[in-house]
Amino acid sequence: MILRLPRSVLLSACAAAALLLGIIAIGVGPVPLDVRAVLGALFGDVDDATTAIVLSIRLPRVALALLVGGGLAIAGATMQGLFRNPLADPGLIGVSSGAALAAVTVIVLGDGLFGGMAGRFALPIAAFAGSLGTTWFVYRLARFCGRTHIATMLLAGIAINALCGAVIGVLVYVANDDQLRSLTFWQMGSLGRAGWPEVWMCLAIMLPAMIWLLTLGRSLNALVLGDSEAQYLGIDVQRCTRTAIILCALLVGAGVAVSGVIGFIGLVIPHLIRLLIGPDHRGVLPGAACAGGALLVAADMGARTAAAPAELPVGLLTAAIGAPFFLVLLLQQRRGAV
Amino acid sequence: MKRLIALLLVGIAMLGAGEPRRIVSIDPAVTETVFQFGHGGAVVATDMTSTWPAAAAALPKLGYIRQLNAEGIIAQRPDLVLTSDKLQPRMVIEQLQQAGITVRELPGAADLPALRQRLLGVGEALGESAQAQRLYDGITARIDAVARRHPAGGTGPRVLFILHLMGGDVVCGGSGTAADWLIRACGGRNGIDAPGYKPVGAEALLAMRPDVVVAMSTGPSGPMTRERIVAHHALTGLAAVQSGRVHLVDGTLMLGFGPRLGEAVEAFADLLHGDGAAQR
Numbered sequence: 156m157i158l159r160l161p162r163s164v165l166l167s168a169c170a171a172a173a174l175l176l177g178i179i180a181i182g183v184g185p186v187p188l189d190v191r192a193v194l195g196a197l198f199g200d201v202d203d204a205t206t207a208i209v210l211s212i213r214l215p216r217v218a219l220a221l222l223v224g225g226g227l228a229i230a231g232a233t234m235q236g237l238f239r240n241p242l243a244d245p246g247l248i249g250v251s252s253g254a255a256l257a258a259v260t261v262i263v264l265g266d267g268l269f270g271g272m273a274g275r276f277a278l279p280i281a282a283f284a285g286s287l288g289t290t291w292f293v294y295r296l297a298r299f300c301g302r303t304h305i306a307t308m309l310l311a312g313i314a315i316n317a318l319c320g321a322v323i324g325v326l327v328y329v330a331n332d333d334q335l336r337s338l339t340f341w342q343m344g345s346l347g348r349a350g351w352p353e354v355w356m357c358l359a360i361m362l363p364a365m366i367w368l369l370t371l372g373r374s375l376n377a378l379v380l381g382d383s384e385a386q387y388l389g390i391d392v393q394r395c396t397r398t399a400i401i402l403c404a405l406l407v408g409a410g411v412a413v414s415g416v417i418g419f420i421g422l423v424i425p426h427l428i429r430l431l432i433g434p435d436h437r438g439v440l441p442g443a444a445c446a447g448g449a450l451l452v453a454a455d456m457g458a459r460t461a462a463a464p465a466e467l468p469v470g471l472l473t474a475a476i477g478a479p480f481f482l483v484l485l486l487q488q489r490r491g492a493v
Numbered sequence: 494m495k496r497l498i499a500l501l502l503v504g505i506a507m508l509g510a511g512e513p514r515r516i517v518s519i520d521p522a523v524t525e526t527v528f529q530f531g532h533g534g535a536v537v538a539t540d541m542t543s544t545w546p547a548a549a550a551a552l553p554k555l556g557y558i559r560q561l562n563a564e565g566i567i568a569q570r571p572d573l574v575l576t577s578d579k580l581q582p583r584m585v586i587e588q589l590q591q592a593g594i595t596v597r598e599l600p601g602a603a604d605l606p607a608l609r610q611r612l613l614g615v616g617e618a619l620g621e622s623a624q625a626q627r628l629y630d631g632i633t634a635r636i637d638a639v640a641r642r643h644p645a646g647g648t649g650p651r652v653l654f655i656l657h658l659m660g661g662d663v664v665c666g667g668s669g670t671a672a673d674w675l676i677r678a679c680g681g682r683n684g685i686d687a688p689g690y691k692p693v694g695a696e697a698l699l700a701m702r703p704d705v706v707v708a709m710s711t712g713p714s715g716p717m718t719r720e721r722i723v724a725h726h727a728l729t730g731l732a733a734v735q736s737g738r739v740h741l742v743d744g745t746l747m748l749g750f751g752p753r754l755g756e757a758v759e760a761f762a763d764l765l766h767g768d769g770a771a772q773r
Contacts, residue, residue, distance in 0.1 A: 464565025465556025
């Protein structure tokens, strides 16, 4: 553990990185803009094109990347603590598959169900409802005799994921070519589909949920020891579990709803932070939130510029940027242990 | 002297006001139409699938029509964006308009009413309305002539239209597809009833007993060849394949639903009925 840094130093560094990357990302894109043009768009008078680029294209994307990245990472960290399983990610409790099922339903059957009334918000709202619905179902399945059985929940989640996968398969089969392509791109994840209304909706849901999760750090630390041990330490295990699951479902549901499925962040960012500052959730949760936001901002910057003027799916880049970094940390840790 | 230059500049600006000077075209059929009207020189960038004519293929590519980003388009500094309703994400249109760019969105469907609106819409945007109407009338005249020779709904040849052979699957054009429209327009009968482009099993193919097999010459698994079709386990037993009634067609021409549709229908009718120039 040669690399372990004082928690406050690392947390400040993560927050600073997220902030700095956010500022850089506003200045970077296929249209070259200098600092003066960006500041002009933010505070003063410049031409319509520059204003539109900064205010209605780049700024909402950066804000959304920070929010969604942070939300996915903090939800992942919580899940890993809750399930006492390093491979847990928010997808395990059905959040992502429920959202995907709802999204596929809207894309494939939307015109038939709503007669062409399905507007811009039909898909995100359906995806959000789908993710909450499946999570609630998985949670109900795992709750009996007044207790939530974590192991049952894991298995129920796997079963529900398989079921959603099967229904998605059927819908994909009946989909036409256009719907299939929309679907593929939705599943690859992108921050390019969201404007300010989506950002505000996400902010309203995700910011309170993230702040609430941050207060659960101590309880999660106790839960890692085991349910009964946590109980002896004075933690209301049932309430804590329920709260954590609801908050994670809200965070991931809102994120998936506006940006599709973005992998890697929820699974690996918490490990990365744990490698750097140790397993204390009071550090891991805020650290993961900042690092997740920073990584998604960086990945989205790459998605917008790497193939400019075309755009790459951001999901491809989160792993491409994050995985090597994670491997380096693993190698360093191994060297430190020898 | 200064006044003269200013006058000259104003004059140029006024001349240019009627005609867009930097066009971004996002949709293969729309791009073909712009080039058809002789405005290809003003096109500065297109989407990935706009590959005809060759001059359009050589232009900078802005990505796939369903995965676009507004800033990439703005970076080309267009004064007109021509596209179809296939464009995704929809927000891009709003963002372009906020940046002060004129966007003309046309119907993208594979049928005649949509083609008409597409041609007339592009014509109007480019100040070529008369030419657009002439082009559309010419196309429908050619389609009608083919339909008179080979009326639909009769006992025309049963056609199997293969989109591609991927992973051993034979993916065919069913009802509601551009391929289906083309087969009917040429008096043929589509062997596949199911909607959309779907993989069809070997047994169903045998039961269908197509008279003609048509395949796209390019596909996601590389260029299609006659040999690949003849050697395919699900196709090799078909009478049409054994008697050599296998044809490779250019997908952008046949399924593009652009200004070359008249040409496409005539060429396809030739393939189905083998009547060539003799009856024309």
